[in-house]
Amino acid sequence: MEEDTLRxxxxxxxxxxAVMGLFVIILSYQFNTAMPNAAIELEEMRKMSCDEIKAKDALNxxxxxxxxxxxxxxxxxxxxAELAITNAEKEKLDKLLADPNSLESLTRDLKKFQDLYDSHKELYDYHLSETxxxxxxxxxxxxxxxxxNSKLLNEYGVK
Structure with a gap:
């Protein structure tokens, strides 16, 4: 009977x-590997630029x-921040384009006229060659x- 209770x-x-050993291994990993690496990673992330942090976050x-x-x-x-910068640049460009004497507005209009001229020039060149x-x-x-007519005149005297 003692053997049965022993078994x-x-x-x-x-x-x-076994469960306690596994628990000790997991705790050892957390305290000796994961937590120090997490602290190092956090310091590195604080120093990262936006592009670097985006690349890291993409890996997750x-x-x-x-x-x-x-x-x-x-x-x-x-x-x-990028959206705010884009919006500020767009607002600045819109203000500059609203002024008809600004360089941006004149450049835009010149490009528009140049495109129009180029399209008409292509048509002109095509019609000129056809002409x-x-x-x-x-x-x-x-x-x-x-x-x-000259053969008719010479041979038959008919014009």
Whole structure:
């Protein structure tokens, strides 16, 4: 009977020791690897530029949830800053384009007129070449008619 109770307690004790060993390994990993690496990663992220933090966030590999939240917040701030800069530049350009005497407005108008000129020039060149070809055909036709008239006059005396 003592053997049965001994066998009965050996398996749970072995499982308990295995679970405690696994727990100690996990805690050791957290305290000796993950937490120091998370602290180093956080310091590095504080020094990163927007492009670098965006690249890191695209990988979505962080040592801790706090670092992940910090990275995502910083990316959100970068996006908001870029959007604000874009909007400010757009407003500035809109103000400059509203003034008809500003360089930007004149440049825009010049480009518009240049495009219009280029499109008309292409049409003009096409029609000019067609006109030259038609003119040559009419000249050739008139020459043929004159040649036929001169043959008629020489051979038959008919005009």
């Amino acid at each position: 009965f307690w050996i398996i749970p004790i072995i499982c308990l020791v 590999r962080y040592w801790s949830k706090d670092n992940s939240k910090y990275g995502k917040d910083k990316v959100g701030g970068c996006v908001a 030259k070809m038609l003119n040559q055909n009419v000249t050739d036709f008139e020459n043929k008619i004159n040649e036929i």
